[in-house]
Structures are given as structure tokens and as C-alpha cells.
Amino acid sequence: MSTGALVFMLASWSFVVGLTVWSFGKILQVQKRKPVDPDKEVHPTA
Amino acid sequence: MNTQTSTAHEAWSTRVGLILAMAGNAVGLGNLLRFPVQAASNGGGSFMIPYFIALLLLGIPLMWIEWGLGRHAGQYRKGHVPGMFATIWRHPAAKYLGVVGMVIPIAVLVYYTYIESWTLAFAWFSLTRDYWGRETQEAMTQYLRSYQAIGDDSIHALWKPFAFFSLTLVLNIWILSKGIAGGIEKLARVGMPILFLLAVVLAITVLLLPPGPGGATPWQGLEFIYRPDLSRLDEPSVWLAAAGQIFFTLSVGMGTLQTYASYLSKRDDIALSGVATAATNETAEVVLGGTIAIPAAVTFFGVAGATAIAQSGAFNLGFATMPVVFQQIDRMVPVGNLLGFAWFGLLFFAGITSSVAMATPVVAFFREEFGFRREPVAWSIGALALLFGLWHILWFEHGMLDEWDYWAGTFGLVLFAVIETILFVWVFRPDNAWRSIHEGADIRIVPLYKVIMTYVTPVYLVVLLAWWGVRDALPLLLLENVPPERVPYVIVSRGVLVAFAVAALVLVRLAWRRNGYDDRIGFPLVGWRESALPPESVAKAVV
Numbered sequence: 181m182s183t184g185a186l187v188f189m190l191a192s193w194s195f196v197v198g199l200t201v202w203s204f205g206k207i208l209q210v211q212k213r214k215p216v217d218p219d220k221e222v223h224p225t226a
Numbered sequence: 227m228n229t230q231t232s233t234a235h236e237a238w239s240t241r242v243g244l245i246l247a248m249a250g251n252a253v254g255l256g257n258l259l260r261f262p263v264q265a266a267s268n269g270g271g272s273f274m275i276p277y278f279i280a281l282l283l284l285g286i287p288l289m290w291i292e293w294g295l296g297r298h299a300g301q302y303r304k305g306h307v308p309g310m311f312a313t314i315w316r317h318p319a320a321k322y323l324g325v326v327g328m329v330i331p332i333a334v335l336v337y338y339t340y341i342e343s344w345t346l347a348f349a350w351f352s353l354t355r356d357y358w359g360r361e362t363q364e365a366m367t368q369y370l371r372s373y374q375a376i377g378d379d380s381i382h383a384l385w386k387p388f389a390f391f392s393l394t395l396v397l398n399i400w401i402l403s404k405g406i407a408g409g410i411e412k413l414a415r416v417g418m419p420i421l422f423l424l425a426v427v428l429a430i431t432v433l434l435l436p437p438g439p440g441g442a443t444p445w446q447g448l449e450f451i452y453r454p455d456l457s458r459l460d461e462p463s464v465w466l467a468a469a470g471q472i473f474f475t476l477s478v479g480m481g482t483l484q485t486y487a488s489y490l491s492k493r494d495d496i497a498l499s500g501v502a503t504a505a506t507n508e509t510a511e512v513v514l515g516g517t518i519a520i521p522a523a524v525t526f527f528g529v530a531g532a533t534a535i536a537q538s539g540a541f542n543l544g545f546a547t548m549p550v551v552f553q554q555i556d557r558m559v560p561v562g563n564l565l566g567f568a569w570f571g572l573l574f575f576a577g578i579t580s581s582v583a584m585a586t587p588v589v590a591f592f593r594e595e596f597g598f599r600r601e602p603v604a605w606s607i608g609a610l611a612l613l614f615g616l617w618h619i620l621w622f623e624h625g626m627l628d629e630w631d632y633w634a635g636t637f638g639l640v641l642f643a644v645i646e647t648i649l650f651v652w653v654f655r656p657d658n659a660w661r662s663i664h665e666g667a668d669i670r671i672v673p674l675y676k677v678i679m680t681y682v683t684p685v686y687l688v689v690l691l692a693w694w695g696v697r698d699a700l701p702l703l704l705l706e707n708v709p710p711e712r713v714p715y716v717i718v719s720r721g722v723l724v725a726f727a728v729a730a731l732v733l734v735r736l737a738w739r740r741n742g743y744d745d746r747i748g749f750p751l752v753g754w755r756e757s758a759l760p761p762e763s764v765a766k767a768v769v
Contacts, residue, residue, distance in 0.1 A: 184271060203505050
């Protein structure tokens with residue numbers, strides 16, 4: 181594989197995987213900070 | 227004025243379920259077949275520059291716009307696009323513009339489910355080694371054509387595509403009839419991990435392949451996709467191809483993301499969830515989609531052979547080339563049929579997690595406006611899709627699917643996205659749109675994005691629509707380059723789509739009259755749905 185192709189491939193992969201890890205990491209981080217619903221309400225589902 | 231709400235209470239049960247369902251809607255056959263072909267034929271690695279720019283300026287803003295539009299309409303219990311448009315633009319025309327968002331998903335559902343049924347059929351044919359012995363591209367293409375009811379019917383009788391299509395449709399409708407949490411979310415929670423697992427297994431298998439008959443390796447396949455040709459960057463067609471790929475891969479402009487988002491409350495985040503959905507889709511596309519079909523084809527057919535295959539279309543790559551590859555692998559390690567089953571199973575899960583979303587806007591319409599129960603509506607849509615799907619099978623060789631795919635699944639999506647962006651950002655006002663997206667948000671979006679959503683994204687979309695309109699839509703509309711013997715079929719195919727649109731317009735009119743809606747006053751505010759996403763759900767689901 182040429183250096184140019186390798187660079188573009190790794191940069192592309194890093195960007196999408198990085199964005200995925202960041203977003204799910206942030207979701208987990210935010211959820212841990214949020215207090216648990218004190219009422220423990222049961223929400224209606226379908 | 228009254229609303230039908232008693233039968234329409236639905237909600238997501240977990241945040242991960244919601245994101246997986248949204249991502250499942252986005253991850254489809256295009257991620258695995260269309261992306262590598264587009265990248266390789268539009269400058270290789272340098273294609274990724276306009277691709278990521280389009281993701282940031284078009285894809286992610288559209289995600290927020292669609293989630294925002296859907297969630298905003300949810301407080302009026304409107305999960306269908308005519309109702310959504312009417313919540314932000316108090317004008318009689320709003321509901322009729324929204325008809326585009328009902329016709330597109332139902333039309334795409336019909337032919338997409340038919341293509342999805344090929345994956346189910348070929349998974350079975352792989353497992354049972356039905357095509358074993360057809361070891362050339364030509365032989366497998368003949369096998370595929372026979373299944374598509376074109377040419378030689380001695381390989382596949384006509385009942386096979388009918389049977390697999392009917393089975394696929396029944397599966398879709400059964401899941402749909404179970405509702406948001408009980409059907410679609412459950413499918414996503416099972417289907418998406420299986421999809422990623424199968425994709426990872428196949429990608430690793432492909433990368434470990436030894437050199438093929440001509441000495442080519444899978445790494446040359448990756449080179450084929452990512453080799454940068456920077457000279458292509460000054461070609462407008464490359465930028466538009468990249469924008470088009472981003473547009474289609476995220477399933478925006480379809481009317482489905484909005485319906486999913488309408489089941490959220492103001493307490494629920496949509497800003498971060500929208501990014502997570504787009505990112506999940508991009509990982510499936512760039513990392514996994516780019517590592518399977520093209521590298522495998524290059525290994526066994528060489529770069530020149532793979533180029534010819536890619537140019538002959540994504541279906542040939544997926545349904546003729548890959549079975550040849552699995553037979554070649556089977557000579558080395560006798561697991562070719564299992565790999566074939568995994569490949570078509572992967573495509574099937576990618577397909578079904580998208581197709582179940584397509585009927586949801588119409589189900590929401592009939593439930594909310596006419597008070598019908600979900601099950602009969604779902605099965606009625608299934609009956610309609612069966613009827614028109616059988617027509618597609620019979621007329622596939624006459625170009626009916628191509629015609630619907632262009633007008634509903636390509637041009638229609640961009641047209642719809644232009645309309646919804648103008649309505650949500652400009653008519654609703656940029657400040658309101660921005661505030662709406664930030665209700666319950668877990669992140670603050672960079673303020674620059676307000677400018678991007680207000681100016682850049684609409685301009686990007688209009689340029690895309692104009693480009694395709696002049697280059698493709700106008701010649702197609704005028705039947706240029708259509709063989710004379712095909713013209714009657716093309717006209718009838720378009721006529722059916724027009725009939726769909728007329729029927730939807732009449733139904734919307736009936737619904738508004740029945741419920742006494744006044745377009746100038748708007749809907750009564752029912753209130754946000756109770757959030758069904760308990761705060762601890764993500765941690766539980768991930769752990």
C-alpha cells in the first residue's frame with residue numbers, strides 16, 4: 181500500500197471511529213452525572 | 227378541533243435502543259456496496275476530503291434538523307410529515323408539501339424490500355451451496371439475472387423471487403406491527419450488534435486472504451479505494467458525488483428520522499444523539515463497508531477486473547462477484563458457504579433495520595388522524611407493498627425499479643430535504659430551530675453551526691438539487707435515452723407514483739376535514755410525551 185493511500189485511510193478511519201467513541205463516551209459521561217429520577221416513574225411504552 | 231391521541235402513545239424504552247434504531251435506519255445496503263464504489267471512482271483517498279466536508283456541512287446539520295423537526299411535532303402528537311410541517315408553518319399549503327414525506331418512504335419501502343429479499347434468498351442459496359460451481363463472473367451474473375426474472379428461467383423459477391419477497395415483507399410488517407419499543411427497538415438492539423459482528427468477521431477474513439490467482443492482495447484493494455488523486459478535487463462532480471453519498475447514507479430526506487424523533491420529549495437529548503447516530507453510520511460505512519467487497523474483488527479479479535465490476539453496478543459487486551469470491555475461498559478453507567451466508571445475512575440486517583422505518587410515517591398518519599390500531603394499518607401497508615412489489619418483480623427488466631429509485635429514492639429525497647430545511651430553519655426561524663434542538667441537549671453545539679444550518683446547508687442542498695435536476699432529472703423526465711420499447715413501462719411506472727401522491731393528498735385533506743383542523747390556528751398543544759428514556763438506561767445497556 182502506498183504511503184498516500186495509507187495516510188488517507190488511517191485519517192478517515194480515525195475520524196469516524198474517534199467521533200463514534202467521543203459521542204458514546206460523552207453519552208455515558210453525561211448519564212453518570214445526571215441524577216437518577218427520584219420518582220422512579222415508570223414511563224409508558226408501546 | 228380535536229386530535230386522535232388515545233391510540234398513538236408510543237415511546238422509546240432506552241437511549242441506546244433509540245440510537246441503534248436511528249443508526250439501523252441509516253446503515254443500509256449503500257454503506258456496504260455504494261460507498262466503496264463511489265470512493266474508488268471519484269478520486270480514491272482524496273474523495274474523503276469532500277466526503278467529510280459534506281458530513282460536517284450537510285449530513286450532521288440535516289440530522290439535527292430532522293430530529294428537531296420530529297421532536298418539535300411530537301408535542302402536538304404529530305408523527306407524520308404533513309402534520310409536522312403544519313406545526314411550524316400555519317398555512318394551508320404546509321400539509322400538502324408534507325405529502326412528499328409520505329409518498330417517498332412508502333414508495334421506497336416497496337422496491338427496497340424487494341432488493342432486501344434478494345439478500346435473504348442469496349443467504350439461503352449460499353448456505354445450501356445452490357450456486358456452487360458457477361465460478362466465473364459471467365456465470366454468477368447469469369444466475370443473478372435469472373433470479374431477477376430476466377432471461378434464463380431454467381435456473382430460478384418465478385415463484386422463488388415471489389416467495390422470498392413475500393417472506394421478507396411479512397417479517398418487516400410483523401416487526402412493524404409490534405410498535406416502536408416492542409418491534410423496531412427490539413430489532414435494532416438485536417440486529418445492529420449482529421450486523422457489526424458479521425461485518426467485523428468478514429472484514430478480518432478479507433484482510434487475511436492470501437494473494438489471489440493474479441497475485442493481487444486485499445491491501446491492493448484498500449489502495450484502490452484510498453489512493454489519493456488530488457487532481458480530482460477541482461472537479462464539481464466529485465464534490466457532488468461525495469455530498470450525494472453523505473445524503474443517502476444517513477437516510478435523511480426520507481421522513482423516517484422525523485417520525486422516530488417524534489416519540490421523544492423535551493427532556494431527551496437530540497444534539498448528542500444525532501451525532502452518535504451519524505458517527506455509528508460512518509464507522510459502519512468507512513471502516514467496515516470499505517474493507518469487504520472491493521478488497522475481496524481486487525484480490526480475486528485484480529484492479530482492472532474490480533474496476534470493471536464496480537462500473538457495472540453495486541448489485542453485480544454484491545450478488546455476483548462476492549459469491550465467486552466465496553467459492554474461491556472455499557477451495558482453500560471449506561467455509562465459503564458460511565462466509566456467503568454471513569455476507570448476505572449482513573446485507574439482510576442492514577436492509578431490514580432500514581426498511582422497517584419506512585412504513586412508520588404512514589402508520590403514524592393513520593393512527594393519529596383516523597384513530598386506527600397499529601396492527602391493521604401495518605398489515606394493510608404490507609398488502610399494498612406486496613401488490614406493488616410483485617409488479618416490480620415482473621417489470622424489473624423493464625426498468626420500473628430504476629424509475630422509482632430515481633424519482634422517489636434519489637431526486638425526491640433531496641427535494642424533500644430542501645423543503646424541510648427551509649421550513650424548519652427559515653419559516654420556523656433560526657433562533658427557534660436552534661433553541662428547539664438544544665431542548666434537553668447533553669452538549670452545546672458550536673455556535674458556528676447555527677450559521678451553517680441557516681445558510682450553508684440550504685445552499686448546499688439547493689446546488690445539489692439544481693445539479694441533479696439539470697444533469698439527470700430533466701433528460702430523464704423528457705425520456706431522453708429511453709429505448710422506444712421501454713417508454714410505455716416508464717410512463718406507467720411514473721403514473722403509479724403520481725397516483726400514490728394524489729391518494730396521499732386526498733387522505734391528508736380528509737384527515738384535516740375529519741378532525742376539524744384550522745390551518746391558520748394550528749394544532750392544540752397536547753404536551754410533550756412522557757420520556758421513556760430513564761437516565762440510567764444507557765449505563766445499564768452498555769455495561
